[in-house]
Amino acid sequence: MLTPTAIRSSVMPVPAVPLPMPPHDTAQAESLAEAMQLRGAIMSYPRNAEIFAEDEPADYLYQVVCGSVRTYNVLSDGRRQIGEFYLPGDIFGLQCGDKCPFSAEAMTDAKVRIVKRSSLHALAERDPSIARELFVLTSRELMRMHKRLLLLIKSAQERVASFLLEMAERVPSNPDIELPMSRQDIADYLGMTIETVSRTFTALEAAATIEVPSSRHIVLRNRPALNRLNG
Amino acid sequence: MLTPTAIRSSVMPVPAVPLPMPPHDTAQAESLAEAMQLRGAIMSYPRNAEIFAEDEPADYLYQVVCGSVRTYNVLSDGRRQIGEFYLPGDIFGLQCGDKCPFSAEAMTDAKVRIVKRSSLHALAERDPSIARELFVLTSRELMRMHKRLLLLIKSAQERVASFLLEMAERVPSNPDIELPMSRQDIADYLGMTIETVSRTFTALEAAATIEVPSSRHIVLRNRPALNRLNG
DNA sequence: CGATGCGTTGATAACTTTCAAATTTAGTGG
DNA sequence: CCACTAAATTTGAAAGTTATCAACGCATCG
Numbered sequence: 116m117l118t119p120t121a122i123r124s125s126v127m128p129v130p131a132v133p134l135p136m137p138p139h140d141t142a143q144a145e146s147l148a149e150a151m152q153l154r155g156a157i158m159s160y161p162r163n164a165e166i167f168a169e170d171e172p173a174d175y176l177y178q179v180v181c182g183s184v185r186t187y188n189v190l191s192d193g194r195r196q197i198g199e200f201y202l203p204g205d206i207f208g209l210q211c212g213d214k215c216p217f218s219a220e221a222m223t224d225a226k227v228r229i230v231k232r233s234s235l236h237a238l239a240e241r242d243p244s245i246a247r248e249l250f251v252l253t254s255r256e257l258m259r260m261h262k263r264l265l266l267l268i269k270s271a272q273e274r275v276a277s278f279l280l281e282m283a284e285r286v287p288s289n290p291d292i293e294l295p296m297s298r299q300d301i302a303d304y305l306g307m308t309i310e311t312v313s314r315t316f317t318a319l320e321a322a323a324t325i326e327v328p329s330s331r332h333i334v335l336r337n338r339p340a341l342n343r344l345n346g
Numbered sequence: 347m348l349t350p351t352a353i354r355s356s357v358m359p360v361p362a363v364p365l366p367m368p369p370h371d372t373a374q375a376e377s378l379a380e381a382m383q384l385r386g387a388i389m390s391y392p393r394n395a396e397i398f399a400e401d402e403p404a405d406y407l408y409q410v411v412c413g414s415v416r417t418y419n420v421l422s423d424g425r426r427q428i429g430e431f432y433l434p435g436d437i438f439g440l441q442c443g444d445k446c447p448f449s450a451e452a453m454t455d456a457k458v459r460i461v462k463r464s465s466l467h468a469l470a471e472r473d474p475s476i477a478r479e480l481f482v483l484t485s486r487e488l489m490r491m492h493k494r495l496l497l498l499i500k501s502a503q504e505r506v507a508s509f510l511l512e513m514a515e516r517v518p519s520n521p522d523i524e525l526p527m528s529r530q531d532i533a534d535y536l537g538m539t540i541e542t543v544s545r546t547f548t549a550l551e552a553a554a555t556i557e558v559p560s561s562r563h564i565v566l567r568n569r570p571a572l573n574r575l576n577g
Numbered sequence: 578c579g580a581t582g583c584g585t586t587g588a589t590a591a592c593t594t595t596c597a598a599a600t601t602t603a604g605t606g607g
Numbered sequence: 608c609c610a611c612t613a614a615a616t617t618t619g620a621a622a623g624t625t626a627t628c629a630a631c632g633c634a635t636c637g
Contacts, residue, residue, distance in 0.1 A: 188496055190577040196499050198492060210488035217492070239477065246470065246477035253484040257441035260491040261429060261448070265419055267498040268427050268537035271593070298616065306499035308594055313617055330602080330616060346421040502625070529584060539626055544585055561584060 147248040150238055151178055151206075155228040160221035167208075173215045175229050177201075177208045182225025183295040186217045187303065197304040199259070200296060202285055208232075209253045223295050267306055269346065274305040275315045276344035279325065283335055290335040298330070378479040381469055382409055382437075386459040391452035398439075404446045406460050408432075408439045413456025414526040417448045418534065428535040430490070431527060433516055439463075440484045454526050498537050500577065505536040506546045507575035510556065514566055521566040529561070 145153075157180060160166060166177065166184060177184075179201045186198035186207060198217050201207045210216065221227075239246035266277050278301065282292050294301075302309040316333075319325045324341060326334040335341060376384075388411060391397060397408065397415060408415075410432045417429035417438060429448050432438045441447065452458075470477035497508050509532065513523050525532075533540040547564075550556045555572060557565040566572060 190496070192577060194499065194577075196496055198495065210485050210492060212485070212489065216489055236478070239481075240474040243471040243474070243477060246474060246481065247467070250470075250477065250481050250484060253481060253488060254441050254443070257484060257488050257491060258443065258447055260488060260495070261441060264429065264491070264494060264498070265421070265427050267495070268425065309616080310595085310618085311593060314593095317617075346423065346425075540584080541586085541627085542625060545625095548585075 145238075145242065145245070147235075147245055147252070150235065150245060151176070151228055151230045154234050155230040157226055157228050160225050160227065162221060162224050164221045166219040166221060166227060167215055169216065169218045170214050173208065173213060174232055175208060176206065176232050176235060177219070178206045178228040178230075179203050180226040180228050182227075183222040184219055184225055184227065185222045185296065185300060186219045188217045195303045196306065197300060199263075200300075200304065202295070206252055209249075209256055222300065265346075271305075271307055271311050271315050272318065273344050273346060274307065275301075275312065275319065276324075276341045278305055279333060279335065280338075280341055280345055290338070292333045292335070294331040294333060376469075376473065376476070378466075378476055378483070381466065381476060382407070382459055382461045385465050386461040388457055388459050391456050391458065393452060393455050395452045397450040397452060397458060398446055400447065400449045401445050404439065404444060405463055406439060407437065407463050407466060408450070409437045409459040409461075410434050411457040411459050413458075414453040415450055415456055415458065416453045416527065416531060416535075417450045419448045426534045427537065428531060430494075431531075431535065433526070437483060440480075440487055453531065496577075502536075502538055502542050502546050503549065504575050504577060505538065506532075506543065506550065507555075507572045509536055510564060510566065511569075511572055511576055521569070523564045523566070525562040525564060 155178070158166075160182075167173075167175070169188065181203050183203075184201040184205075184207065186201070187195050188198065189195050199207065200222070207219065208215075235245070235249065239249055262281075266274055269277070279292065282294065283289055286292060296304075298309045298312050302312045305312065316325070316327055320327050322337075322340070324335075324337045326336055328334065386409070389397075391413075398404075398406070400419065412434050414434075415432040415436075415438065417432070418426050419429065420426050430438065431453070438450065439446075466476070466480065470480055493512075497505055500508070510523065513525065514520055517523060527535075529540045529543050533543045536543065547556070547558055551558050553568075553571070555566075555568045557567055559565065
């Protein structure tokens, strides 16, 4: 399964003015969201631009403001594995040690809030609630990862079904889904080839489980069937 | 791939006296390890005994004292996926929300230190260094998970090679590895069948990459070859 | 010694990938 | 707005890998 994706944009990210965020509804003196807003800079990335690269020093935490982001690894033989897709609101970069264990790219034009990890950790030293939030966030990411694991042992149909259900949950415009990623991205996320992804979509459509009006627009027609496939 | 593993021991865990732990070499007033020692109870589990079950309230954090533990999920059709193997010193149960997202069993006779999560979180409120350790631990688990993801998109040989290298790293008795788990466990960890695992071992042995004196005793004869397979 | 559990081996079937080509969609310039 | 080129997606046929089904070997244990 070779996927020699040499996507590398030469476009430089453009700093933008911070966007106002809706006020957070917790009683916290300062929540993580607020802290990130205060301390964060917002960067704009065009489609396919690199946000950070594997093995770079991992100095920042990131939050998608708008658009979408993919993290990924490229194996020595060129195969690419997508680590995760991040949508508006999602925070990524939590699992970094000293060096980033993967790369990140804007999947669509995107604005990303960037905060120095050191600044957040310093804050966490003083404010246990921030520390707690960081922990919860990481632990949640871990659970998401765990669901991915379960995904990857399944058949092609099951993987695609799980993927669609996950996306439906994350972009709440049911039953329609507007996918921000290409077939290649989906394939590399699910650990299969682009052809198998395509065939699986076709099969699900033939079974009237989904509709595919355009390649990135999916309509879930039979959720029970998808849930059955989901195991 | 059906693996209807209905392992369920009726043996009750036996509380045991706490074991002395080597002193921790940090300057911290109280490290997480020390805190767990102070607050933790040690339980003994016979081979295959259940430590906790999926969907139970997740009230505890666990640390393997001796022996080995597996966490796993069982899908509706009986397939089992192993989440992770834990060896002496390893801490597990970090990713739990309110309910355990998986079950845990002793893979061999094992002693496990058990600490109330609430007690650790209360401690973390007061001691930022503990909070930090919890975060680092979770983030490390996340990185391990990430490596697993990369594993699961690979071929059978690559998966087994990666698995062996990982185990070699974790049980430092190189180049010999004494596996604490059965072929079925390995299969469910790597997302393949027991037969394929067996055949892959045989193939690696035929290639003089490893030796298999007994089914649970592996000798790494050609690490470069394994590393090459590891990608 | 016969039962039982675990691991290995063999033959066949099922599924996914690979390679190739057709088709659709998107982007660009006139 | 249309035509044209490049990119993305879909489809088809063949090959490769892994799963499934079945049988066998080998230990342990009553």
